Amino acid sequence: MSTPEERLSELGITLPPAMKAVANYVPFVISGNQLFVSGQVSATPDGRITGRLGETMDLPAGQQAARYCGINLIAQCKAAVGELSKIKRVVKLGGFVNCHPLFTDIPQVINGCSDLMVEVFGENGRHARSAVACPTLPLGVAVEIDGVFEIDS
Template sequence: MSTPETRLSELGITLPEPMKAVANYVPFVISGNQLFVSGQVSATAEGRISGRLGETMDLPAGQNAARQCGINLIAQCKAALGELSRVKRVVKLGGFVNSHPLFTDIPQVINGCSDLMVEVFGEKGRHARSAVACPTLPLGVAVEIDGIFEIEV
């Protein structure tokens, strides 16, 4: 069985440097056998993926933004755990989408992240989830997603 790091390589994904907190919080907390990762925004080393779904961005662009949030979540997991094989289960994702009031494909946007978790972690990547629309998000980004992971201690 291949490791999550191997799967990332097969997908052509290089994890970025984990994002630093932009306010008074920490990027992640380990409590018992759970890893809580603070909201990761749709940003790359080149800059933020900004926009508003249904207004300046279409569904595929939103899914790409959510996928980038997933990559950033995994980068935080790697920073917290050292090895991604310590992730026993992706427990829950909370997705927030900067969207026009008439845009209703919020769950499909967050699938960009959910699909990535399954691609990287296999069956352990299947998770509970919430997906909500917001009139704006921090730094003007299109998507923000936080995560809860069960880990080996």
């Protein structure tokens, strides 16, 4: 089986530098054999993906925004542990979607990140998850997702 880095390459994904914190928190914390990654926003190397699902963004755009959150989560994992093969399992994702009150496809938006985790980590990428609607998110982003990962200790 190929490594997570090889799978990223096969998917044509180059990890960006891990994002720096924008307030009074740290990007990640390791406690025992768990890695807690702070919420990663929908941002590309060119800038943040802003917008509101059901108003200025449709479902496919939201799924792409969530995928970028996943890429940023993986970049934080790499910054935390070095080689991604040290990630034993994606344990849980918490997804937040900036959306109109009548927009109900919140779980489908977060699938953009969940699908990426399975593509990169295989069966160990399957995880528990929450998906929540929000009236707004920091910096006006469309999606924010945090994660808990089991790591080799």
